[in-house]
Amino acid sequence: MELKKGLEDVAIKETSITFIDGELGRLYYRGYSVYDLASFSNFEEVAYLIWYGKLPTRKELEDFRKLMAEERKVPDHISSFVRQVSRNANPMDVLRTAVSMMGLEDSRDGDTIQKAIKITSKMPTIVAQIQRTRRGQDLVEPDPNLSHAENFLFMLHGEKPSSTDVRSMDVSLTLHVDHEMNASTFACLVVASTLSDIYSSVVAGISALKGPLHGGANSEALKQFLEIGSPDNVEKYVLSRLSSGQRLMGFGHRVYKTMDPRAKILREYAKQLSTEKGLGELFEIAQRVEEIGIKILGNRGIYPNVDFYSGLVFYALGFDPDVFPTIFASARVVGWTAHVDEYLKDNKLIRPKAIYVGDLGRRYVPIDER
Ligand SMILES: CC(C)(COP(=O)(O)OP(=O)(O)OC[C@H]1O[C@@H](n2cnc3c(N)ncnc32)[C@H](O)[C@@H]1OP(=O)(O)O)[C@@H](O)C(=O)NCCC(=O)NCCS
Structure with a gap:
């Protein structure tokens, strides 16, 4: 039996999502390039596309x-808990428990996508509640007249966001919607x-998704930039971090061996937002980390990933x-549920093997004789 550490290059299913x-740094949802979707589409349209496999008509x-x-x-009672x-508490722990509580009131049976719509619609409300509670602010009710992204920011700040903020949020959510197979999607499928x-x-x-090697990397990447403090400190910081065996957060990917296309798109939004919000120096630090990081790690195929600039976008938006x-989870839930739906159409219990390397035939020694 061959051992595939981390299931690297092991396919678990066929997908059309x-x-x-x-190698080329390209990403397609249902055959559409994310460059086109980020330029011309929006979160709701992309969620529909991912779940139903086609772009909706205007009426749909x-x-x-x-x-x-x-x-x-x-x-x-879920808001009270939050x-x-x-x-x-760690926000991911709160979100995880809140989603679990949502499951208490819904039946196990029924259409996966209908349930996915409910969960996806509610997750931003929970996230905004978490953020506002951390700041000692009152909760803001969702506004059904706003788009998904605009309402998300409205619930965060209690006022209508600017069009640049809405567009940045919308594109960020769109780019996080799915990413083929990965640790969190696989975890969903196992269950x-x-x-x-x-x-x-x-x-x-x-x-x-919570772990720093996966979705937790966006906050780690931003904390890195804050810790660096000035563009002049970047080179020293990166060199000392790497020489002490630590990883550059927001760099590296199991699949991309070049720049992640999502990072390329988000870089532009990070730039625009940081300039508007007086965070220009933080953006300069990020750019310098990108430059030096690529110089050192690029020849090993280690480049900025989605989390490198998304953190800066989320920070500039007020999170x-x-x-x-x-x-990240509020967007990726679309992909998780779409993959579950796709997998269940041809379900096979996921039950891998482990290669036993321990002893056999050991004599049981009574506790008093050990
Ligand atoms: C994402 C990640 C876990 C993928 O890694 P992987 O495919 O499992 O590859 P490995 O962890 O085995 O790393 C392979 C080599 O690249 C190095 N490497 C990978 N990412 C690195 C990074 N961000 N900084 C420095 N070195 C890195 C590892 O140290 C390892 O070196 P070695 O072969 O000398 O031991 C990894 O790149 C990482 O930890 N990145 C930082 C966290 C992050 O940004 N995660 C978000 C992913 S979207």
Whole structure:
């Protein structure tokens, strides 16, 4: 039996959702380039595309938007829970528990995508509640008249966001919607393959995404920039970090061996937002880290990934670094649930093997003789 550490290059299913060309740095959702989707589409349209496999007509999109907007409210007892724990708890732990609570009130049976719409519509409400509670602010009710991205920022700040902020948020969410197979999506599939339920799958996805090697990297990358403090410190910081065996956060990817296309797109939004919000120096630091990081690591195929600039975008939009991974989860839930839906159409229990390397035939020694 061959051991494939980290399941590297092991395919778990066929998919028609997302294609990544890691050598050329290209990414397609349902055959559409993310460059086109980031330029011309929006979160709701892309969510529809991912779940249903086709772009919606105007009428379909209108109905879909309305459905999502109607599902934004979170039951009071879940909001109370979020308020009680969010000041001190890790935001991903709060989100994970809140989604788990949502699962208590929904039946196990029924259409996966219908449930996915409910979860996806509510997650930003929970994230905004977490963020506002951390700042000691009152909660803001969702506004059904706003788009998904605009409402997200409205619930965060309690006022209508600028068009640049809305566009930046919308594109960021769109770019996080799916990424073929990865640790969190696989975690969702493992749970789904036992014929558990979609809430349990999403809870598993959030749990896997939380780690700093996956979705937690966006906050780590931003904290790096804050720690560096000035563009003049970048070179020294990067060299000392790498020479002490630490990783450059927001760099490297299992699949991309060149610049992640999402990082390229988000760089432009990070630039525009940082200039507008007086964070120009932070953007300069990031750019310098990118430059020096590529100089040192690029020849090994280690380049900036999505988390490198997304953190800066989320920070400029007003989120705390510890909250960033919950925004990632709020978008990736679309991909998680689409992959679960696709997998369940031809389900096979996921049950890998381990290669036993321990002893056999050991004599049991009674406790008094050990
Ligand atoms: C994402 C990541 C886990 C993928 O790594 P992987 O495919 O499992 O590859 P490995 O962790 O085995 O790394 C391979 C080599 O590249 C190096 N490497 C990978 N990412 C690196 C980084 N960000 N900084 C410095 N070195 C890195 C490793 O040290 C390792 O070197 P070695 O062969 O000398 O031991 C890895 O690149 C990483 O830890 N990046 C930082 C966290 C991050 O940004 N995550 C978000 C991903 S979207």
